[in-house]
Structure formats: C-alpha cells, structure tokens
Amino acid sequence: MSADLLETRSQALEATAWGEKFRFIQPRNIVFWIYLWMCGVGVVKAWQMFAPYSGYFGQALLVAGVVSVISAAVWTWWFRHIDRYERQPVGLVLTGFVWGASAATFTIAISGNSALGSLYSKLFGQVWAEDWHAGLSAPFVEETAKGIGIVVLLALAPRLVRTATDGLLLGAFIGLGFQTSEDFLYSVVGATQGFGAHQTDGLIGSIALRAYSDIVSHPLFTALFCAGVIYLIGTPAQPRRIRRGLALIVAPILIHGVWDSMLALAGGNSSIVLVVMVGDIIFALTALWIAFVWAHPRESHFVRDVLAPEIESGVLTDDEVTAAGGWRQQRAYVRAAQTRPERRQRRHIVRAALDLCGDLAVSKGLDSPEVVEARNEITRLRHGIAAGSQSSVGTSSA
Known part of the structure; x- marks a missing residue:
C-alpha cells in the first residue's frame, strides 16, 4: 500500500478518534463531579416527586415505566441504525441519555419552567401566561438544559465528540433521555387526574398523546x-461554522416554541391548529435533513481516507468506497446492479466495507485479525456476486 495513503488514513483516524474507548470515571476532571452532582440532584428530585404516588398509583407508575422503557428502546434501535459510520461507545451514549433523563429534566428544566411561568403570570397576567407560558419558556429552558449535555460530553470525551454527526447522534440520545422522563411524568399526571378514579383510562390517553x-x-x-x-x-x-451553528441552535427553539404554542397561535381554531402542526413538522424534518446534508460530506471524506488504501490493494473498488460514504451513493450503487440477488449482495458489500472501516479504526489501521476477517468477508461477497451473475447469464442463454 502507498505510504501516502496510509499516512492519510492515520491522519483521518487521529482527527475523528474513531474506534477509541470512553472512560467515564475521571476523578481529576471537575466536569465529572459536576455531572455526578447534577444527575444526582435530578434523581433525588424525581424520587421526591414520584414516591408519594407509589402506593395508590403503583400500578399506573409501573405501566408508565414499562411503556417509557419500550419507547426508549425503539428510539435507541433507530438512532443506532442511522449511526452509519463508527458508532459512538455505549458508555458515552448512556452518559448523554442519563444527563437528559435526570439533570436536564429534574435539576434544570422543571425548576426553570416553573420560575418563568411565575414571572410571566406576574408580568402579563394569568390568562396570557396560560396561553403562552409553554411556548415561551420550554424552548429556551429545556433546549439550554439539554444543550449543556453536549458541552459536558465534550469535556468528558474531547477526542470522541468531534464532528457535527457526533453532535446530531449524541444530541438525539440526550433528547431521548429527556423525552423518556417527560413521557413518564405526563403519564403519571394523566393517571392521577380525577383523584385516580380511572387510572387506566387517564394513563392510556396520556400515553397515546405523548406517542403522537x-x-x-x-x-x-x-x-x-x-x-x-x-x-x-x-x-x-x-472547522468552526458560526452561521450553521447559530441556525441549528435557533431552529429547534423556533420549532419547539411553535409546537407548544399551536393553540394560542391558532386562536383555538382546529383547522388552523392542523395547518400550524403540519407546517411545523415539515419545517422540523427539513431542518433535520439539512443538518445531515451539512454533516455528511465531512464524514464521507473521512471514510474515503480510511478505506482508500483498500482500493489500491484490490479489496474494495472505488465505487464501493463511494457507496460506503453515504445513503444516496449507496442507493445509486445498488440500483446499478442487474439482478435482485446482485443488488442484495451489493448492500452487504457496503455494510461489510463500513465494518472494515470500523475494524480499521479500532486497530488504528493495523492488520488485526478482525481487519483480516473483514477483508475476507468482502472478497467472499464479491465472488458470490460474480457466481450469481454467471449463473443468471447461463440460465438466460439456455
């Protein structure tokens, strides 16, 4: 392999820190102790909030907890699925999730929202506060509380939190932690309405509303x-991109504010509420798509740098490395196949190329047993395509 390509690979692995482990226990890092204190306070406040309901509302709490866990598991599977390149260490993901579920929710957000709500009532009156409190407090308080989480992760794992894609995926898990606690909180509120006379009905309604x-x-x-x-x-x-950064920080605050203020914005008109809701969803999904489009070229560039020596050695083709760099490139590569079995095998090759990229990251570019096995798997898959193509041609000729 070319020395220049190997050096480029080494630089890419150094820049991204792909394959490195996360160490949570850091007694010499002040942020580690701040994290423990903030999350500990959140856990204590959550216990103080829910413990009084553990007797009469025990069944409702159990059902709400189970539903929250299932919801979190489904979202976790999805987020790990879209983590296309080198997956974040599980420990780092859990650290972010716990911050969102405890510190961001119970230590910061609940107190901050209550304080702002009280302030709005005193300044503008109770009626105005009821209409606009949620939309003008939660977006600022909650997004800040959760956003502090990525700064904490940067301080705990500066070599692992490097790219915008890292921010997107770790941010999603921080938000998932917050959402899990919030869903549980609203489910309990639903179960306790009417002095708990119809716990199941109230709980089911709350769960359905939160799922939506x-x-x-x-x-x-x-x-x-x-x-x-x-x-x-x-x-x-x-590299720093101030305009992009500000745009992506303002966008969720705006989306969140509109979502929580739909009834006030629509003046109670259900048709206008529907229009506002659909518009906000479209804007939100578009913003997320743009964020991935912005982040993709950087990650794709690193993938090519890591896998480029494999092209020179004949393990991968240029088209396969290009396909490994993004969903759109993968679709084009797969659709170019002649037969369905070949398309299926091409998908496997792209996945195997990404596995090879991950193994190379763990081994720091060295030929570890896992790297050798990944290369052998790619060769096996390619021979399978060739055999399948020849079989198809022979059948057609016959």
Missing part, C-alpha cells in the same frame, strides 16, 4: 441544537 407528539419532540430538537453547538465551538475534525 413524540414524532416531533426532544430527540429531534436536541440533535439539531447539539450539532449547532459543535459547529459553533469547532473541533479538530470540524
């Missing part, structure tokens, strides 16, 4: 916000 509203919720908001923080701060792998 979670389509545009905290994982999306926080993913955008945290990617914006990465752009705003800049890292060795991500």
